[in-house]
Amino acid sequence: MRLFELIQKGGPLMYPILICSVLSVALAVKKALEFRRAERMLTLKPDEVISEYGECNLSAAMGSEEVELVFENLMERMERGLSWLALIALVTPLLGLTGTVMGMIRAFIVISESSTVDPSLLAGGIWEALITTAAGLIVAIPTHVFHHYLDQKAERLGLRLKEVLIRLTKIG
Numbered sequence: 006m007r008l009f010e011l012i013q014k015g016g017p018l019m020y021p022i023l024i025c026s027v028l029s030v031a032l033a034v035k036k037a038l039e040f041r042r043a044e045r046m047l048t049l050k051p052d053e054v055i056s057e058y059g060e061c062n063l064s065a066a067m068g069s070e071e072v073e074l075v076f077e078n079l080m081e082r083m084e085r086g087l088s089w090l091a092l093i094a095l096v097t098p099l100l101g102l103t104g105t106v107m108g109m110i111r112a113f114i115v116i117s118e119s120s121t122v123d124p125s126l127l128a129g130g131i132w133e134a135l136i137t138t139a140a141g142l143i144v145a146i147p148t149h150v151f152h153h154y155l156d157q158k159a160e161r162l163g164l165r166l167k168e169v170l171i172r173l174t175k176i177g
Contacts, residue, residue, distance in 0.1 A: 014129070015136035018104035022137070025093045025100070026144045032086050032093075033151040040158050043083065047165050076167050083159045083166075090152035094145050101141020108134030
């Protein structure tokens with residue numbers, strides 16, 4: 006069976022699940038590339054950072070409060086988008102569960118409307134139920150793993166970034 010046929014048999018909730026899948030992959034790749042660039046920057050010496058990335062607007066005259074503000078702004082930028090991954094990981098199994106309920110309702114409607122139960126008539130509702138459940142989980146599980154990995158990476162990068170900021174203000 007082809008992917009398009011599975012999507013059709015899964016019913017209308019397959020489309021939001023598919024959109025969540027594409028968004029999840031796009032966000033995870035975007036954040037991984039951002040973190041790779043940040044890691045590269047953190048391996049440079051402070052004067053190389055200044056020459057490569059322009060004015061850092063850091064100086065030795067900055068107090069700990071100013072350094073903390075710069076750090077928090079950079080951390081916010083690093084963490085941006087991670088909450089969307091968490092939301093996708095939460096919502097897709099719920100979409101799958103909703104599809105399951107809709108499929109089972111459809112199967113019971115077929116049973117109630119017919120005097121004899123034909124298994125082929127029930128199959129559509131059961132297909133919808135099983136496919137949407139599987140699709141929701143197939144999207145949610147790796148998205149949750151991506152989110153956890155990238156969130157931990159952001160924390161580790163944040164600690165290293167703070168050390169670099171402190172060193173840069175001492176050079177300034």
